[in-house]
Amino acid sequence: MKREFSMRSVHTLFKLDLRSRFGSAQKLSVRQRILQIFNYLLYIVVYGILVAGMYFLGQIFVMRSGLDVEYLVIVTTATMLLATIVATSTVIKNLYQSGDNEMLLRFPVSGQEILVSKSIYCFLHNLIVCLLIMLPMYITYGVVMQATATDYVAYVIIVLLSSFLPFFIANIIAVPVMKIINAVKNKFVLVLIFTIIIVCVVFIVYLVLLGNVLTYMKDNNQSVFSGAMVARYRQFANNAYPFKWYAEFVHFFSVMCNERAKDCASATVVNQAAAQMGLRFLYITAINLVLGAVAAIITSHEYYKTILYGIETQKASFKKKMKDKKRSVSHALFKREFSLILRSFNYSFQYLAMACAAPVMVFFCNRLAATMGTESVGADIMPGLTLMVIIIFITITVSFASTCISREGDCFYHTKIIPVSFTKQVVIKFCLYAVVATISVALCCLLSGLYYTSEEGGKVLSAVDVGAIFGISELLVLSLTSLSIISDIKSPTFNVSGDGELVSANKNVALAMVVGIVVAIAYGLFAMIFNFLPLTIGSVSISTPGHMENIYLILAALSGALLIGSVSGLFINLNKRYLNIVP
Amino acid sequence: MSKKFKCVDCGTLNVIDVNKKVLVCPNCGKKYSNRFYEGVDKDNVELTLSKQEIQGGLEFIGSGYNPQLEENPDPGSMLIVRKLVKTYPKSDRVAVDNISFSVRPGEIFGFLGQNGAGKSTTIKCLTGILPFDSGEIKICGHDIVKDPIKAKMCMGYVPDNHSVYEKLTGREYVNYVADLYKVPTDLRRERLDRFAKLFKLEFAIDRQIKSYSHGMKQKICIIAALIHEPKLWVLDEPMMGLDPQSTAEIIAHMREHCANGNTVFFSSHNLDLVKKLCHRVAIINEGKIIDMFDLAGNEQNKANLEERFFRLTGTYEDRLFEDYIAQESADMRPAAVLNNND
Structure with a gap:
């Protein structure tokens, strides 16, 4: 290994890295191009909605409460934390878990050169993320505050300055994170339980926060801006080091420029603001220098060792003694499928963690929706709302079935050579997904049912409602699972990584999600609307407000038809379609 | 296009249309493949086979392969392939073009061909x-189409890429396969222990397969393919990446397997191994079987296998072949290195 450091090597490595990422432009068909444009438009729309949300939030804080600096501190903290999370993930993926590390080590380049070339990419990535996250936040703040042109210059400066801190913190965090990742390798159940708890906690916190915001928006009683809350915001803003320095830099810059622009500008105010701004700049520079130095020392010291350790433990595995005994074919297939899901962090998160967390998520989602919905339009929307929320979570869970063939990867040939019919193999997969989703739905209904049929929950649901919601949801579990498997049989993508896992979710997952969400919205709206309005066809009254029985029957009939159609679509002519799958 | 051509058998000088696939000497009826001198002569000059080529014994092409005969094999054959045609979707090339052959019980059958000739497609x-x-x-x-379950029950397959479920342990994988082939508990236990010992996998059998080396993965594939003692054992380039001891064990097991009345069908690039191991071989080229002949008890066929393969697949070049033969026996260390060491 060459020891000296050469910027020429860094340049070559960086160019190589960029070329491997963006070098090959695929020739797209017209349809693919249209889809690509549609995707970009979708991203722009989603981004636009987020920016609008930021503007709205800024207006609430700044215009209604006058907490402009506090708002700036809070959002700066939030955006920098978000940028730090993204940067940490980028650093781990690109620096430590990058598949080309082993290959690069064979070249006559030093570990330092590899580190620097990859760090340049990580920093640029981080800069773009910071610009995308922070710039709209500052711009919307500026619009709300009716900022001057010089303020916007300050915003750009502060965003550029802000891009260093997340990057340095990410580099420091990445090392222990990698050590933890290496330590929990093969502790699948532990990681799964931990993941479920994290997912639930994050979701609950999110919904509680959202609930508070919505409560404020709804009745404008300023519960979020009560005296106690405002004091808390101030306290937080005062203690949010080092993020408050960034916000205060912008604030004092603005004060200084605005004061200067006045005809009767006060030199004292201007000087004080300039001094404070300079002080903040010094703080920011100092903390960046310190963290940058710490990051450089830790990373340069640990990087080479960590990637070598990663390469050495790439094949780290566990040992497990099992009994050699005969099991039924179905049992063997079922066990194998389940083991492969459980032993993959990605798969168990996508499937088992979501299925396990769904009851908690549905309950809290329902509680929020119930509070907001029942207060504005009445308790009658609850059955429809519950149904919609459950179907959305079913969709997330069963969409995993749309990779059931693709996930076989290089071992797909195995499903062809074993003396088990394709139908049986697909039935087993179908059953596994259906069983897990069924348990998840049952728990969702049980939890929501127990609470919302009780006095405490306001008796907004009846036992009939809960039973019907379970029945309809179950029919949809089976239908959506069938549809997901059909899509994967039709166009599987065996794009697996070195450890045999799918590189990314394929288009079938997106398709399954879209179908499920459309069904959820359609069913939810149908149930909500016709619990208020009478449903008549000609002169025949099908359903009257407040009587959901016929609505449930209609939805159950629709779901039944969907189930018959999807199951037929899955199993009719399955052998021929399966045989024609060629990896 | 015509060329002058001297028959190696009768010595007659003939003018023959080289666009025909098979050239027949008008005097003595000896058959030649036009591949024999493809690329050798472009100028329509007199072509005579060199002494070495004559010694190669390549006086015929495909004389060992009779498609009509292979289309009507012994019904007791372990494997019957009749008029198989396979074209890949979105490809105008016929990957396997109307091939027929059969493999008898107790036979080790070698399937030879260059890369892309159609071996793996046939096996798949x-x-x-x-x-x-x-x-x-x-x-x-x-019938693999009409009665696939029963057909697959009789077969064990070892793929060329050794793909296995790497998140399972070796024992879990073999047990999984044994369950699918309905192998009773006591039999699988005995076989698994025996094979694990045979292939030196006892210490790794309870570890996840992802920690296995290339050769170990190959071994676990072989164990899984043998756990139900298949009547037909199909192996696609089985010796690739194996250590010499394991290669020897597999060869021994192939022989033992066939001695028990079972059949081994395998593809390989290792002509030396094929020569020593196989009862019969078929050579496939561009999707067609171009030759099939016995090796067991036929010393001439054994001796000529390499040259026959080179010539029939159209890859014969004097220099290359001489190198190949030389490599088989000679000390290949460059002299300069030896001198330096001295």
């Missing part, structure tokens, strides 16, 4: 991995 068709356009494949009398 007969194992049920790929659908085919037309033809018939029977494994132990069971």
